[in-house]
Amino acid sequence: MIKAITKIGNSQGIIFDSALMELAHLKVGDEVTMSYHEGGSIVLTPIHPRISKEVVSGVIETTMKDYAKTMKKLA
Secondary structure (H helix, E strand, O other): OOOOOOOEEEEEEEEOHHHHHHHOOOOOOOOOOEEEOOEEEEEEEEEEOOOOHHHHHHHHHHHHHHOOHHHHOOO
């Protein structure tokens, strides 16, 4: 995919179309880290928020309660 660097206000930027945003699971406002590599490569890596252990534990507990019969059959 080829993109052109464009002027955005007093800065420069690359416009991502909605198809690319969807493929990368990104939305406006998401943060990315940017790294430069020898040879001129620039890599953008999405920073996805981490879910706390408490939230994960709560979801697991609720799921286990909601599907207790199914879990027993599978065991």
